[in-house]
Every structure is written in C-alpha cells, then in structure tokens.
Amino acid sequence: MTRKLSVQACDREGPVEFRRSQGVGAAEAPAGGSDAPVFEKLLQKIMSRDARVAVMGLGYVGLPLVRLFAAKGFPVMGFDLDQAKVDQLNRGRSYIKSVPSAAIAKHVAEKQLMVTSDVRHLATADAIFICVPTPLTGDGKPDVSSIRQTAKAISNSLRRGQLIVLESTSYPGTTREIMKPELERKGLRCGTDFFLAFSPEREDPGNKDFTMEQIPKIVGGIDDASRQAAATLYKEAVNKVVEVSSCEAAEAAKLLENIYRCVNIALVNELKMCFDRMGIDVWEVIGAASTKPFGFQAFYPGPGLGGHCIPIDPFYLSWKAREFQFNTRFIDLAGELNIQMPFYVIAKLEEALRVRGKKLAGARILMLGLAYKKDIDDPRESPAFRLLELLEQKGASVVYNDPNIPKFPTMRHYQHLKVKAVPLTPTVLEGVDAALVVTDHGDFDYEMIAKHAPLIVDTRNACGGLERWREKIVRA
Ligand SMILES: NC(=O)c1ccc[n+]([C@@H]2O[C@H](COP(=O)([O-])OP(=O)(O)OC[C@H]3O[C@@H](n4cnc5c(N)ncnc54)[C@H](O)[C@@H]3O)[C@@H](O)[C@H]2O)c1
CATH class of the missing domain: 3.40.50.720 (NAD(P)-binding Rossmann-like Domain)
Structure with a gap:
C-alpha cells in the first residue's frame, strides 16, 4: 500500500x-x-x-x-x-x-x-x-x-x-x-x-x-x-x-571491497605491461586462469581507474591510517600503478602510429568512450580525460564518440578540455589516423570500426572477438 x-x-x-x-x-x-x-x-x-x-x-x-x-x-x-x-x-x-x-x-x-x-x-x-x-x-x-x-x-x-x-x-x-x-x-x-x-x-x-x-x-x-x-x-x-x-566495521567493509578491486586492477594492469613485453596476451591468460572453478576471480586491465569509488575510496583509508602511524603500502602501490596506465596507453598509440610512418603530433584521433566503464553514462574520474589531456599536450587533434555521453561534459579537474562529439560513421572512421577504444560500450559496432578505421588502439580488448582486420588492432 x-x-x-x-x-x-x-x-x-x-x-x-x-x-x-x-x-x-x-x-x-x-x-x-x-x-x-x-x-x-x-x-x-x-x-x-x-x-x-x-x-x-x-x-x-x-x-x-x-x-x-x-x-x-x-x-x-x-x-x-x-x-x-x-x-x-x-x-x-x-x-x-x-x-x-x-x-x-x-x-x-x-x-x-x-x-x-x-x-x-x-x-x-x-x-x-x-x-x-x-x-x-x-x-x-x-x-x-x-x-x-x-x-x-x-x-x-x-x-x-x-x-x-x-x-x-x-x-x-x-x-x-x-x-x-x-x-x-x-x-x-x-x-x-x-x-x-x-x-x-x-x-x-x-x-x-x-x-x-x-x-x-x-x-x-x-x-x-x-x-x-x-x-x-x-x-x-x-x-x-x-x-x-559498529559503524567503523561497516565503514571499513566498504573500503575493503573497493581496495580489493583497486589492488587487483593494479595487479592485472602491471601484468598487462609485463606480458606485453614478453609477447603474451594478458586477456588470453586471464581467460585461461578464469576456468579455475575456485580461488581465482578475474579482473581486467584497462586505461586506468575511473568512477567515483575505486580511484578515491582507498585513499580515505590510507589518510586515516596515517593517524595511527600506519602506512598502507598496497594501496599506495596500486595507486602508483593505476595512475601510470594512461601514459602507457599513449606510448602504445605513439608507437603504433610510428610503425605506420605517422607522428602523434598532428595526428587525428577518435576516442571511443568517455564513461569510466562499459554501458554507463557516468564520466566521473574517467581515465578518458587524462588521456585527452595527454593527447592535447602531444599535439594530437581529438574528437570523441560515446553513445551514453553525447555532450562533452565539463569536469572539475579538466575544465580546459573541450572536445567535439562526432557520429560514428564509416566516413568519420576513415578520416582519422587512429581510433582509441577507451570504454568498451556494448553499443559500439566493433566490426564496422575495425573495417573503416586505419588503426585501432584497444585498451579493453573490445575487438578481441574479431577475426578480420587483426593487423589494424593494437592492444594497449
Ligand atoms: N556512484 C556509485 O556508484 C557509488 C557506489 C557506492 C558508493 N558511492 C558513494 O555514495 C556517495 C554519493 O555518491 P554519488 O555517486 O551518488 O554522488 P553524486 O555526485 O552522483 O550525487 C551526490 C548528490 O548530492 C548532492 N549534494 C551535495 N551536497 C549536498 C548537501 N549538502 N545536501 C544535499 N545534497 C547535496 C549533489 O548535488 C548531488 O546531486 C559518495 O560517498 C560515493 O563514494 C557511490
């Protein structure tokens, strides 16, 4: 009633x-x-x-x-x-x-x-x-x-x-x-x-x-x-x-949940960089490890942390811990690793362009996805903004497409950024030097993207299932 x-x-x-x-x-x-x-x-x-x-x-x-x-x-x-x-x-x-x-x-x-x-x-x-x-x-x-x-x-x-x-x-x-x-x-x-x-x-x-x-x-x-x-x-x-x-136990339980995610995401991000150097596909490795029916939970690498929770909450604990003369080393290390990821992505993009005889300065880049994760419309703390800033600093010219965020949002720490939204069409894809997949939204047509973009730098393994156009896809 x-x-x-x-x-x-x-x-x-x-x-x-x-x-x-x-x-x-x-x-x-x-x-x-x-x-x-x-x-x-x-x-x-x-x-x-x-x-x-x-x-x-x-x-x-x-x-x-x-x-x-x-x-x-x-x-x-x-x-x-x-x-x-x-x-x-x-x-x-x-x-x-x-x-x-x-x-x-x-x-x-x-x-x-x-x-x-x-x-x-x-x-x-x-x-x-x-x-x-x-x-x-x-x-x-x-x-x-x-x-x-x-x-x-x-x-x-x-x-x-x-x-x-x-x-x-x-x-x-x-x-x-x-x-x-x-x-x-x-x-x-x-x-x-x-x-x-x-x-x-x-x-x-x-x-x-x-x-x-x-x-x-x-x-x-x-x-x-x-x-x-x-x-x-x-x-x-x-x-x-x-x-x-107690309230403290409830407050700490929430932080444990998010620290667990933050640390494990940092771990797979580190392994992504390590395996890449060794010529091993980290997504294949995670898929294989995930077949273990117990004792393993899959976390996936990406371009950096995003959202209102995971990049922020762990530091609430590390701050409070200092009051007790305690140094939360796992949290600090995870933070250091996750913060480095956008730099790694840019380096991979730069290298992929160089191999194709192009420079990042002056390159036209289409960023796919602004939201901090798949199929949501929340851009808060998304690594997309750090990537946009780095691309701007390197002299690239960037446009974006995100079906869930059609208008470029003003972000507290990135007020200087103004990026144009473009439709995701064959013509737009053919007109850029690279498409950079930042968020693996389910609405993106990856087949169409791979067909028309000259290069795809994929931070989420969103194109992992495609059999054709593999030579154009670089994972980062
Ligand atoms: N978004 C998530 O997925 C998520 C998940 C779990 C926990 N949390 C936590 O929940 C809390 C809220 O997060 P959110 O994502 O809903 O934030 P949000 O920014 O989406 O919403 C907060 C709202 O509070 C309003 N507000 C701010 N100060 C206010 C005040 N003094 N009085 C009344 N309204 C006020 C803002 O205008 C805004 O509409 C945060 O502590 C966050 O860490 C968020």
Missing part, C-alpha cells in the same frame, strides 16, 4: 508543514517533552511503512534509494542542493539512466514523493539517509565537507525518534567523529533520543545481474538501538541485511 505525503507547496520562505494522509500521527515531541518510548514507536512506523523517509543527495546513489523506498510504499522526500535536479525530478524526469522517469513521475503524481532543496522539511522525516559526495581534495585528502554540511542541516531540526543513516563512503570513524557530535550539539543523545548508523552503498552501476533488493545491506550502528533501527528499515526494502558490531 502506498503512503502519501500531503505537502503544502514547497514554500522556500514560509513555514513548512507536512501532513501524512494516513499512518501514525504527527512528528514526535522534541527532546525534553514526551517520555514516549521513541525507539519502539520508530520501529512501529518502519514496520507499518508509515515512516517518512528522507534522502539527502539525489545522485547515482541517492536517487535509486528514493526509488527503492517509494516502490516499497514509504512516503519519501528527496533533498538536493542542486535546484535544477530538484525541478527536474518534480517534473517527473530522471537524469540517471538506471532510474526510469516513469517511476519518478508516478511517485510524484501520487504525492508519494516530494523533492526539495529546503532542508527545513527534514524535521518531518522519521529516517534520513545521507548520500552526498565524498571526493578527494586537490592534495589527495578526504573531502568530507558535504557530510559535515548535511549533519549540520539535520542537527538544526533534529527531533526525538529520528534515525539518521550515512551511506556516503568514508574512512572508519566518520559517523562517530563527525556525525555524532554535530547531531548531539543541541542536547539530544544518540541511542536514546535519536539513532545513528552507517550503511555503505554497494551498487555496481551498469550491472544488470543484481537489483538493489538483491545486494545485501551491511549495517553498523553507533549503539545497539541505532543498528537495530537501521536494520529494521533496510529489511523492509532489501532481501538481506548484514548487521555488524
């Missing part, structure tokens, strides 16, 4: 009032008021799906979470600083490929979902999820300013009986050291007045094999009541909840 939010217009100046059309009555009294057993009441609201769920940060993580809880019948409020996103969602339009506009439009039309940038609405939420960005600063340190900002916004209107769950990836200790003191600033106590937990998001963008419901949720609380409240809420939405002893 769907619970509706009856919302007085999103008045950004005037008083804010929410009324639910049904369910458990008005907001709890503030601290110092009622002695009601806030914990039991919260659990009741959750289990009857009357709890009002708020999600702060409506990006790749927050928006699917909004959709999940709305689909389970909870009344949901979405918050984002970006007014353009708020307006778009309120018009029933999604900007994330994995979240269909139809789902958003339906929930908005049924008044089950309300989206706003006005944080005063937070006071009416029973559970607040935080899904804001956690990038690195310019000098490679954790930038938790968005977490601090949301903690402050919540604490300004915090009331008894609220559950706050941090989902943003961060170093162990973030929930306890940053969130808790800010939320307790006005006198309410965690574990009795309000509840605070950490639960990492484990989404794998573009992965069609697992829905959000199928991915187990790890939950750690500041205390037992907080963990239990958060676990109870997630159990209404996903098939399996894994409760751990």
Whole structure:
C-alpha cells in the first residue's frame, strides 16, 4: 500500500508543514517533552511503512534509494542542493539512466514523493539517509565537507525518534567523529533520543545481474538501538541485511571491497605491461586462469581507474591510517600503478602510429568512450580525460564518440578540455589516423570500426572477438 505525503507547496520562505494522509500521527515531541518510548514507536512506523523517509543527495546513489523506498510504499522526500535536479525530478524526469522517469513521475503524481532543496522539511522525516559526495581534495585528502554540511542541516531540526543513516563512503570513524557530535550539539543523545548508523552503498552501476533488493545491506550502528533501527528499515526494502558490531566495521567493509578491486586492477594492469613485453596476451591468460572453478576471480586491465569509488575510496583509508602511524603500502602501490596506465596507453598509440610512418603530433584521433566503464553514462574520474589531456599536450587533434555521453561534459579537474562529439560513421572512421577504444560500450559496432578505421588502439580488448582486420588492432 502506498503512503502519501500531503505537502503544502514547497514554500522556500514560509513555514513548512507536512501532513501524512494516513499512518501514525504527527512528528514526535522534541527532546525534553514526551517520555514516549521513541525507539519502539520508530520501529512501529518502519514496520507499518508509515515512516517518512528522507534522502539527502539525489545522485547515482541517492536517487535509486528514493526509488527503492517509494516502490516499497514509504512516503519519501528527496533533498538536493542542486535546484535544477530538484525541478527536474518534480517534473517527473530522471537524469540517471538506471532510474526510469516513469517511476519518478508516478511517485510524484501520487504525492508519494516530494523533492526539495529546503532542508527545513527534514524535521518531518522519521529516517534520513545521507548520500552526498565524498571526493578527494586537490592534495589527495578526504573531502568530507558535504557530510559535515548535511549533519549540520539535520542537527538544526533534529527531533526525538529520528534515525539518521550515512551511506556516503568514508574512512572508519566518520559517523562517530563527525556525525555524532554535530547531531548531539543541541542536547539530544544518540541511542536514546535519536539513532545513528552507517550503511555503505554497494551498487555496481551498469550491472544488470543484481537489483538493489538483491545486494545485501551491511549495517553498523553507533549503539545497539541505532543498528537495530537501521536494520529494521533496510529489511523492509532489501532481501538481506548484514548487521555488524559498529559503524567503523561497516565503514571499513566498504573500503575493503573497493581496495580489493583497486589492488587487483593494479595487479592485472602491471601484468598487462609485463606480458606485453614478453609477447603474451594478458586477456588470453586471464581467460585461461578464469576456468579455475575456485580461488581465482578475474579482473581486467584497462586505461586506468575511473568512477567515483575505486580511484578515491582507498585513499580515505590510507589518510586515516596515517593517524595511527600506519602506512598502507598496497594501496599506495596500486595507486602508483593505476595512475601510470594512461601514459602507457599513449606510448602504445605513439608507437603504433610510428610503425605506420605517422607522428602523434598532428595526428587525428577518435576516442571511443568517455564513461569510466562499459554501458554507463557516468564520466566521473574517467581515465578518458587524462588521456585527452595527454593527447592535447602531444599535439594530437581529438574528437570523441560515446553513445551514453553525447555532450562533452565539463569536469572539475579538466575544465580546459573541450572536445567535439562526432557520429560514428564509416566516413568519420576513415578520416582519422587512429581510433582509441577507451570504454568498451556494448553499443559500439566493433566490426564496422575495425573495417573503416586505419588503426585501432584497444585498451579493453573490445575487438578481441574479431577475426578480420587483426593487423589494424593494437592492444594497449
Ligand atoms: N556512484 C556509485 O556508484 C557509488 C557506489 C557506492 C558508493 N558511492 C558513494 O555514495 C556517495 C554519493 O555518491 P554519488 O555517486 O551518488 O554522488 P553524486 O555526485 O552522483 O550525487 C551526490 C548528490 O548530492 C548532492 N549534494 C551535495 N551536497 C549536498 C548537501 N549538502 N545536501 C544535499 N545534497 C547535496 C549533489 O548535488 C548531488 O546531486 C559518495 O560517498 C560515493 O563514494 C557511490
């Protein structure tokens, strides 16, 4: 059954009032008021799906979470600083490929979902999820300013009986050291007045094999009541909840998952360069090793790391570890190796052109794929931008094609780059000196690319299955 939010217009100046059309009555009294057993009441609201769920940060993580809880019948409020996103969602339009506009439009039309940038609405939420960005600063340190900002916004209107769950990836200790003191600033106590937990998001963008419901949720609380409240809420939405002893264990579990990927990707990237020198095909080797039914998991080399998680999250741990006089050598080494990959790709491209009597300076290069991985539309931290910068520095003239990113995005660290998108046609391919495959999107017609491009430098083995035109394909 769907619970509706009856919302007085999103008045950004005037008083804010929410009324639910049904369910458990008005907001709890503030601290110092009622002695009601806030914990039991919260659990009741959750289990009857009357709890009002708020999600702060409506990006790749927050928006699917909004959709999940709305689909389970909870009344949901979405918050984002970006007014353009708020307006778009309120018009029933999604900007994330994995979240269909139809789902958003339906929930908005049924008044089950309300989206706003006005944080005063937070006071009416029973559970607040935080899904804001956690990038690195310019000098490679954790930038938790968005977490601090949301903690402050919540604490300004915090009331008894609220559950706050941090989902943003961060170093162990973030929930306890940053969130808790800010939320307790006005006198309410965690574990009795309000509840605070950490639960990492484990989404794998573009992965069609697992829905959000199928991915187990790890939950750690500041205390037992907080963990239990958060676990109870997630159990209404996903098939399996894994409760751990603390927020720190949950924060560290997320980092372990991503460090595991980062280190293994660095390993295959190193082996790619090593095997290339030995005349061995690394993709063939990985394919053969993958036939072992146990004890081996395949990772694949590429042009460098990309995405919001793998290139960033490991350094949250290495930064925190330094506080404990501990040097995380595997993480640092993996970082060093992965950062080198775009240089390796450029060297291979330069060599392939040289063999064909051409120079990279002045060469026309078509970059295929900007997204950081296959079949997604997310360009964040994509190695494509480092490659574009290096190509520009070397004097090459570059255009690109990415079916999922038709307009060249402005990137925080690469604002100077402006690259033209071109259609992927035989004429365009015949007019360049080389096609550089950076992302192995399934929509690319590799047969057609190989037929018409004079040279293909393939960083993903996307052309591995082609039998013809092998002499034009160079793996990098
Ligand atoms: N994208 C992924 O695949 C993925 C997977 C697992 C974990 N994570 C983690 O989840 C977190 C969010 O990542 P994302 O990919 O959704 O980021 P995103 O950039 O796509 O979205 C973040 C959203 O938060 C908004 N925002 C920023 N500050 C805010 C504030 N103070 N109040 C309200 N809204 C605010 C931004 O406008 C943006 O819309 C990060 O910690 C990330 O590491 C991401």
